[in-house]
Amino acid sequence: MSGMTGSSNGIQHEAHGPLGGWRGKLHRVIFESDTRAGRLFDEVLLWSIVLSVLIVILDSVESWHIVYGTLFMQAEWFFTGLFTVEYTARIVAVRRPALYMKSIFGVIDLLAILPTYLAVLVPGLQSTIVLRAFRLLRIFRILKLARYVSQGNVLVLAIIASKEKIIIFLSFVLFTVVTMGSLMYFVEGPANGFTDIPTGIYWAVVTLSTVGFGDITPVTVLGRTIASFVMILGYGFIAVPTGIVTSELVRAGQGVGQKACDDCGNTNNDPDAVFCKRCGGTL
Numbered sequence: 001m002s003g004m005t006g007s008s009n010g011i012q013h014e015a016h017g018p019l020g021g022w023r024g025k026l027h028r029v030i031f032e033s034d035t036r037a038g039r040l041f042d043e044v045l046l047w048s049i050v051l052s053v054l055i056v057i058l059d060s061v062e063s064w065h066i067v068y069g070t071l072f073m074q075a076e077w078f079f080t081g082l083f084t085v086e087y088t089a090r091i092v093a094v095r096r097p098a099l100y101m102k103s104i105f106g107v108i109d110l111l112a113i114l115p116t117y118l119a120v121l122v123p124g125l126q127s128t129i130v131l132r133a134f135r136l137l138r139i140f141r142i143l144k145l146a147r148y149v150s151q152g153n154v155l156v157l158a159i160i161a162s163k164e165k166i167i168i169f170l171s172f173v174l175f176t177v178v179t180m181g182s183l184m185y186f187v188e189g190p191a192n193g194f195t196d197i198p199t200g201i202y203w204a205v206v207t208l209s210t211v212g213f214g215d216i217t218p219v220t221v222l223g224r225t226i227a228s229f230v231m232i233l234g235y236g237f238i239a240v241p242t243g244i245v246t247s248e249l250v251r252a253g254q255g256v257g258q259k260a261c262d263d264c265g266n267t268n269n270d271p272d273a274v275f276c277k278r279c280g281g282t283l
Contacts, residue, residue: 019095019262027093030086031260031267045086052079080116087113090265099264099279106265158248165244173237177204180230184223192219208234 019027029037052075058064059072087109091097100106159166181200188194193216194203203216207230218227260267263281273283 019093023093024262026089027260027262027265030090030093031265048079048082052076052083055079076116080113083109083113094261094265095263095281096279103264103266103278155249158245158251161251162244162248166241169240169244173208176233176237177201177208180204180208180226184218184226187226188218188220188223192223193217204230207231208237210234210238 028035029041032038055072055075059069059076065072090100090106090109094100101110178201181202181204182197183200184203185194185197185200188200190196194200199216206213206216207227210231212231218224261269261276261279261281261283263276264279266276266278269277269283275281276283
């Protein structure tokens with residue numbers, strides 16, 4: 001009986017415990033960054049993503065494409081091969097690959113490599129216009145950067161926590177632009193370009209945001225006085241949401257950490273978590 005119990009515990013540990021052997025080492029390198037190898041892996045992937053996106057951008061310039069098109073294509077296949085190896089390694093390094101493949105990062109990783117293969121494998125994609133459309137899809141690679149920006153989770157939590165304050169702030173902004181736009185329509189009138197209240201509201205938004213296109217400008221003394229007030233008010237409006245989000249960032253940053261799941265590869269787990277937030281697997 002004790003032998004059966006020991007065997008059962010061994011099977012359970014293998015199914016729910018940390019990955020061992022070469023898969024466990026691969027998992028720590030790919031999904032965790034607390035080791036030298038893990039940090040090096042993240043840095044190489046970061047620069048590869050940035051360079052691959054830069055190549056797609058430069059290849060969209062016709063003059064550059066004519067001169068360096070072949071070089072760009074070779075570089076594109078190099079990065080596609082690199083990301084294919086990375087995608088395969090991530091699937092191998094987790095206990096339940098299907099969970100990783102269906103996750104948001106799994107889908108993004110697939111989108112990062114799929115367009116290059118589709119442009120070759122799918123018949124009827126010889127048209128230059130269609131091929132360019134598929135090249136645009138490679139911009140999805142920039143979404144892979146989200147995995148390596150650990151503080152992104154802190155930012156999301158801060159925005160969620162300050163949601164009510166931001167809604168109240170935006171309501172006040174809406175009230176201000178409607179009021180000032182209506183007032184400018186009354187003061188300046190159609191003769192000076194303020195043909196209706198929506199046009200006045202557009203002017204108020206442009207002025208309050210300190211963009212100042214200058215396509216509609218007040219002419220009267222009272223109109224310019226109001227415009228000056230709205231301009232000064234705009235600087236204050238920029239500072240308010242910054243302060244709201246900053247205060248929440250400080251709070252959110254105190255409780256966010258990373259702990260990679262062996263089952264699905266999710267790294268958005270608290271440092272003291274016992275189970276994965278996504279799949280419920282034991283950490």
